[in-house]
Amino acid sequence: MNTNNKYIEFKKKRELGDILTDTFAFLRQEGKSLFSILMKTCGIPFVLLLLASAYYTYSSSNLFDPVSISNGEMFNSGGILISLFLMLAALLAFYGLLFGSVLHYIKAYTDNKGTIDYNTVIQGVRKDFGSILGLGALSGIIIFFGFVLCFLPGIYLYVPMSLVFAILVFRNVSVTDAISESFQLVKNEWWITFATLFVLGIIIWIISMIFSVPALIYTFTKTFTAASEGTYANPAAMVDWVFIGLNAIASAAQYALYVITAIASAFIYFNLNERKYATGALEQIDSLGNDS
Template structure:
């Protein structure tokens, strides 16, 4: 029995983009996430390990132990770097998985995904830095410009991958690409960001409840170290790891919807998918 194939290169409204994103995860989720883990496992593990070490250090900071302070600062630095590297790999592996899926009509070649992800790492990192600087500058200009730059830059990663652009080339094309479709792009990006934030927040609730419960039980103690001791509590650490894993999983929804949105706008501007389907009829 042939696996159902989802056509990316066609027009979609907001409802179809979201429903098809969940449908893609239902059909391809297992291989999709395994493919991402295959590429991003090391930076994810380093980021999680650094976070755990940071939280354990927090429980020792009250003792004013200099080594604990130095270790905490070092773990924060390593965690930030590893997290950023993990985000780059997650984005690239996810999008190159989709690209291989599209190019091969539902069949994903893992070697392509790994090779393309590694080859595009620095370009995507450069794009991320440029996009971050633009968003920061926009925020400094009375915040309002962010509502224009944010939707445009959200499709930059897709332009980088599916049009094989450089970092500066992707940034340059973003704003022209959404010209005439700004409100549609803004609406989809805004709604999906709220949806993913709410779903991701659900995974944080157990850790937050446990944190407040432990702090409440420790408030009567005269020992400050006991109050901060929950940071090294194994249950609290596990709940935080689960929270991060859940948020990364739901982040993939943003990634997939952005790809659907890119092809939606591209189809309306260039009719690429329609032309390909017409050409295939004569073969």
């Protein structure tokens, strides 16, 4: 059980800057409590995802091996395809559990005015895990085909698809209803939602690049040394266990930053929901009537 007196109201209208500011304010305020939940729900999938990512990095090194390219052996072993499948499967499980955990935490937070019952959150994640997995796979396929058909439809579809998990958790609807309602929610609000996601994406990218610096420095140093010694003949040799380890650290930071996206999606959802239906304002009016 966690109780916080500095309650942040989710159910109200916000501008772009307010959404970003309150996202990081909530993370600072509830970070310790939230990450204790995430360790229980996402710890094992997170480790499996890192292992799968490291295996994919190792397997894909053949793409740069001139001997494998000349012999046509890049995909013969199937290692790259297997590692890619394992990484995508682990990513889907981790992504679903992380979003489910964060959003159910926020649901408990808003329902109880800042008081969190950990068992309620974990039970909610377990209940919706199958639906979240299916929703994640379906929304991913929709976005993928949007980008395949043309780049712009992919961007257009990404905006409503970014809210489907919040709709599923907060409205307790089915997978198909969550997708359908996401388009209704962003109707006439697409541009401001896109702008919010775009700015948030830039911020997260900048943060993730900080953790990528060690791998970039190591790669540059090793490449420069090999070139100066005249031994730079096989780019695949750059992918050693040190590089894989540094790349795993960068990947871990990138995956952990999904927490920010999940929190922001809740603020975006409540902002759009308030603009269209004013449910938060109506709840406040009802509570005032009950108090009187």
